Amino acid sequence: MTSLGTTERKRRLEQPMSAEISVAARSLLDREDLLQKLDRAVTKRVTIISAPPGSGKTSLLRAWTERAGKLRRVAYLSVDRDQQDAQRFWTAVLTAIRGAADLIDTHEPVDRVASELAEHAESESTVLIIDDLHELRSAEALAQLEHLLATLPNNAHVVLSSRRDPPIRLHQLRLAGEVAEIRASDLRFTQEEARELLAAAVISLSDQAAAALYERTEGWAAGLRLAVISLSGHRDPERFVTEFSGTDRAIGEYLMAEMLGRQPSDVQTMLLRTSIVDRLNGELADLLAGRHGSEQMLLELEDANAFVISLDAKRTWFRYHQLLSDFLRLELRRRSAAEVPEIHRKAATWFIDHGDALEGIRHTLAAGDWQQAARLLADHLFSLTLDGQEAAIATLLRSFPKGVSADHPELALAHAAVQLAQGRLDEAAAQLALGESHVHNAEPTRRKRLAVAIASLRLALARRSGRFTEAMEQVNLLEASIANETSEDIAMGSELRAVALMNLGIVEAWSGRFDDADRHLSEGAALAQAIGRPYLEVACRAYQALPSASLATAHERGTYAIALAERYGLSDRPLLAPAFGALASIETWTGEFDEAERSLRHGWEVVKPDVDPAAAVLLHLATGMLHAGRGEHQSAVNALTAAVGAQSLLTGAHILGRVVAEWLAATQARLGMSDEARATLDAFSTEGDPIDAIDLGRAAISLAEGDPETARAVLGDVQRFAPPAGFPAYALVEAHVLAGLAYLAEGDRPAAATEAEAALAAAEEDRLIFPFAMNNAGALLDLVARHRTAHGALLAEAVDLLQGKPAPTIGRERQQPPGELSASELRVLRYLPTNLTRPEIAQALYVSINTVNTHMRNIYTKLGAHDRSSAVERARALRLLSTRNHRIPV
Amino acid sequence: MATRACLYTIRIKGRLGATALSAFPSMTHELKGGETVLTGWLEDRSALFGVLAQIEGLGLDLLEVRRQPTR
Numbered sequence: 001m002t003s004l005g006t007t008e009r010k011r012r013l014e015q016p017m018s019a020e021i022s023v024a025a026r027s028l029l030d031r032e033d034l035l036q037k038l039d040r041a042v043t044k045r046v047t048i049i050s051a052p053p054g055s056g057k058t059s060l061l062r063a064w065t066e067r068a069g070k071l072r073r074v075a076y077l078s079v080d081r082d083q084q085d086a087q088r089f090w091t092a093v094l095t096a097i098r099g100a101a102d103l104i105d106t107h108e109p110v111d112r113v114a115s116e117l118a119e120h121a122e123s124e125s126t127v128l129i130i131d132d133l134h135e136l137r138s139a140e141a142l143a144q145l146e147h148l149l150a151t152l153p154n155n156a157h158v159v160l161s162s163r164r165d166p167p168i169r170l171h172q173l174r175l176a177g178e179v180a181e182i183r184a185s186d187l188r189f190t191q192e193e194a195r196e197l198l199a200a201a202v203i204s205l206s207d208q209a210a211a212a213l214y215e216r217t218e219g220w221a222a223g224l225r226l227a228v229i230s231l232s233g234h235r236d237p238e239r240f241v242t243e244f245s246g247t248d249r250a251i252g253e254y255l256m257a258e259m260l261g262r263q264p265s266d267v268q269t270m271l272l273r274t275s276i277v278d279r280l281n282g283e284l285a286d287l288l289a290g291r292h293g294s295e296q297m298l299l300e301l302e303d304a305n306a307f308v309i310s311l312d313a314k315r316t317w318f319r320y321h322q323l324l325s326d327f328l329r330l331e332l333r334r335r336s337a338a339e340v341p342e343i344h345r346k347a348a349t350w351f352i353d354h355g356d357a358l359e360g361i362r363h364t365l366a367a368g369d370w371q372q373a374a375r376l377l378a379d380h381l382f383s384l385t386l387d388g389q390e391a392a393i394a395t396l397l398r399s400f401p402k403g404v405s406a407d408h409p410e411l412a413l414a415h416a417a418v419q420l421a422q423g424r425l426d427e428a429a430a431q432l433a434l435g436e437s438h439v440h441n442a443e444p445t446r447r448k449r450l451a452v453a454i455a456s457l458r459l460a461l462a463r464r465s466g467r468f469t470e471a472m473e474q475v476n477l478l479e480a481s482i483a484n485e486t487s488e489d490i491a492m493g494s495e496l497r498a499v500a501l502m503n504l505g506i507v508e509a510w511s512g513r514f515d516d517a518d519r520h521l522s523e524g525a526a527l528a529q530a531i532g533r534p535y536l537e538v539a540c541r542a543y544q545a546l547p548s549a550s551l552a553t554a555h556e557r558g559t560y561a562i563a564l565a566e567r568y569g570l571s572d573r574p575l576l577a578p579a580f581g582a583l584a585s586i587e588t589w590t591g592e593f594d595e596a597e598r599s600l601r602h603g604w605e606v607v608k609p610d611v612d613p614a615a616a617v618l619l620h621l622a623t624g625m626l627h628a629g630r631g632e633h634q635s636a637v638n639a640l641t642a643a644v645g646a647q648s649l650l651t652g653a654h655i656l657g658r659v660v661a662e663w664l665a666a667t668q669a670r671l672g673m674s675d676e677a678r679a680t681l682d683a684f685s686t687e688g689d690p691i692d693a694i695d696l697g698r699a700a701i702s703l704a705e706g707d708p709e710t711a712r713a714v715l716g717d718v719q720r721f722a723p724p725a726g727f728p729a730y731a732l733v734e735a736h737v738l739a740g741l742a743y744l745a746e747g748d749r750p751a752a753a754t755e756a757e758a759a760l761a762a763a764e765e766d767r768l769i770f771p772f773a774m775n776n777a778g779a780l781l782d783l784v785a786r787h788r789t790a791h792g793a794l795l796a797e798a799v800d801l802l803q804g805k806p807a808p809t810i811g812r813e814r815q816q817p818p819g820e821l822s823a824s825e826l827r828v829l830r831y832l833p834t835n836l837t838r839p840e841i842a843q844a845l846y847v848s849i850n851t852v853n854t855h856m857r858n859i860y861t862k863l864g865a866h867d868r869s870s871a872v873e874r875a876r877a878l879r880l881l882s883t884r885n886h887r888i889p890v
Numbered sequence: 891m892a893t894r895a896c897l898y899t900i901r902i903k904g905r906l907g908a909t910a911l912s913a914f915p916s917m918t919h920e921l922k923g924g925e926t927v928l929t930g931w932l933e934d935r936s937a938l939f940g941v942l943a944q945i946e947g948l949g950l951d952l953l954e955v956r957r958q959p960t961r
Binding site: 052053054163222247248249250251252253254257322323326327330331333334 | 902903904905906907908909910912913923924926944946947948949950951
């Protein structure tokens with residue numbers, strides 16, 4: 001797909017495959033003793049390599065990997081510079097472990113790291129190397145790493161390499177003798193190695209000079225290597241050593257200056273002028289150096305020493321050893337300070353032309369061109385927000401000098417975008433108005449771009465404030481402006497169209513127009529994918545998880561959105577909150593409370609810095625449901641009250657409003673707060689029409705007050721709660737449960753049993769267990785005889801959930817009378833009519849394959865079946881399974 | 891905790907040349923025997939750790955950091 005070009009290219013600019021090891025031939029000395037020391041260290045679970053820059057940590061690890069990688073599995077990762085993102089760090093670790101950047105399909109890469117490490121370690125000894133750990137600045141990631149180390153599987157080993165001792169507690173492992181350390185003193189060259197190094201570079205020095213050199217460098221790897229570079233081809237090596245050992249200059253600086261001085265002048269110029277970028281390729285280097293042939297120089301430099309490092313296997317991207325790069329930047333500024341801004345300008349243009357606006361703006365700022373940087377930021381704002389780069393925009397805004405940032409009208413829109421992302425809607429609105437009032441000052445050629453940025457910000461603002469009607473009007477305006485676009489704006493037109501579709505879909509979803517929402521979100525996601533806008537794509541997909549027609553489909557979509565976000569490195573973003581909220585509510589409906597709790601935790605994690613009231617309603621609601629399902633009524637009231645509070649921040653009606661009111665009222669009633677419960681419902685029933693959810697709430701209140709007759713009267717004919725065709729029977733199940741409980745309270749057990757069976761029947765298709773749990777319907781379920789119901793498996797699950805007991809163990813089941821299926825066996829039985837394999841069933845039930853095998857064997861024996869299909873047939877005949885082909889929530 | 895500007899002296903092994911010294915524009919330097927002594931007011935802890943990071947980054951040998959008593 002050619003339209004993916006920009007994104008692809010951009011991604012390559014951003015992440016030149018840090019996991020790969022370049023195979024460049026390097027004249028590095030094989031330090032046999034040191035390699036063996038590392039061999040021995042790696043027999044321990046954890047090896048710490050801690051030493052200052054230039055000690056030869058990376059060289060050692062690369063040489064060792066090349067050798068040890070043939071005998072066992074070695075995953076090598078160097079942490080990106082200033083890595084603050086735990087998610088990205090673990091994704092990179094996982095990529096290194098897999099040895100390929102395939103789809104990372106989990107929202108918990110750290111868990112996956114542990115399990116895949118264990119998997120590999122089962123078949124062969126596996127070593128995970130994490131280099132440059134000092135660059136990891138995420139406390140969360142470090143804590144997770146500490147946990148990983150403490151729970152390493154047998155046969156798995158981790159090597160951590162860092163400039164400083166990593167802030168990881170290793171006390172337990174140390175006591176167990178499972179930590180090896182390699183420190184600066186171990187990395188130091190021995191005198192013998194120093195002599196070998198000289199010999200390998202064909203440098204002949206007298207013993208005396210060699211000893212002096214060694215003494216002066218104290219065996220520091222970078223010092224010796226730098227000296228070797230200067231000595232190669234030196235006319236008078238003895239004199240070099242004499243001068244070097246005679247000086248009391250700081251050796252790193254001295255040797256780097258010497259090394260640079262010995263390079264031909266064109267190489268010197270190239271090195272100095274390219275030092276301002278963090279990484280470079282031949283083309284960029286030529287541009288900055290103002291000459292041709294830089295790539296060849298870089299290749300030769302890499303071959304000659306360890307101070308230029310290629311980043312990819314094809315050796316097209318390079319970076320300088322950090323010691324050298326810091327030195328070169330200082331030296332460039334010292335020698336030609338006046339030229340530095342111009343070099344940054346060149347770099348800026350190159351990055352902008354290659355689709356990396358952020359890096360381009362960074363260099364424009366470094367050049368001191370505030371005006372230009374402000375203009376670039378405004379021009380690229382729409383595009384950057386499409387990629388969800390608000391955090392990076394905020395960082396850029398802070399880089400403007402004080403005063404410039406505050407008053408520059410070009411920056412108002414950027415401020416608005418950042419504030420919008422932080423949920424500071426009033427400030428965003430003010431900045432947006434300010435930016436708008438200055439558009440007419442911009443050159444005509446730029447006005448269209450700015451107008452697009454403004455239109456999309458307005459739309460997002462209206463949507464976020466819950467002004468759904470206004471949001472729809474904005475979409476119509478956008479559609480009109482796209483219609484008469486000029487040809488040069490076609491690309492921008494597609495992006496704008498995708499943005500409009502996303503916002504429209506979200507607004508429709510929250511307004512309960514699910515079909516329209518689904519159509520627009522699908523269209524938006526497809527368009528976003530086609531134009532290479534992953535952020536937008538994920539945002540559309542996240543909202544498609546809102547449960548509408550089928551819970552199983554919605555759950556699948558939520559999981560897909562999260563996996564997609566993972567793949568694009570977006571999994572910590574607020575845009576995922578609706579997906580997590582939707583998953584949590586679906587999992588609560590189906591009684592998977594632990595999973596719901598985990599989804600909620602993720603949801604609250606991503607949404608924290610960003611308060612989107614519409615998404616917050618969903619998360620509060622799901623939190624309330626979970627508490628209600630677990631019988632924690634007070635916590636449920638608190639969460640549902642918070643949902644009402646979030647709802648009140650929205651101007652438009654929220655689809656979830658009524659159901660929030662119903663459950664809040666029902667829960668309040670259960671706590672004896674009848675008056676509050678009635679007030680809650682009254683606030684929602686002003687619209688005149690009978691509202692299902694409100695009637696359910698009233699019935700629950702009457703039941704709680706010990707008035708089952710009124711409860712039944714309010715419910716009336718329960719069939720009116722039946723859902724439209726194809727939708728889950730949320731209200732119907734609950735109505736049957738409430739009616740059943742009412743009959744039970746009146747002492748009419750047969751009628752109660754009928755309602756219970758009807759509730760199970762309505763719940764079967766989507767496995768809606770929640771209404772039983774929330775209404776504490778255990779006594780009602782007891783009326784249903786397991787072997788007379790067509791819903792034995794569902795009944796067993798509901799009963800288990802209500803009793804809060806863990807799945808029975810196999811041992812206990814063996815004592816059961818033969819012929820009767822245990823609850824766990826019934827649970828496995830439910831999966832037999834599906835096309836899931838045994839491992840997939842095991843995964844779905846969170847048990848091991850062996851457990852599933854045992855259950856299946858028992859099922860076959862007890863049912864007298866010889867294979868899966870005959871077991872299903874028998875189970876249907878015995879009414880253990882419904883004869884309908886139902887879906888299994890994934 | 892240093893939350894306001896304090897006067898620091900920092901001793902580094904080896905005499906620094908013009909390039910390395912240019913990394914510490916906010917500090918004055920003095921070459922004493924085989925050592926370099928940097929002296930200067932650093933605004934707060936972030937400024938101090940910024941200087942220390944430069945020292946680490948350039949592979950310099952840090953001997954001593956001392957905050958001067960403020961009078």
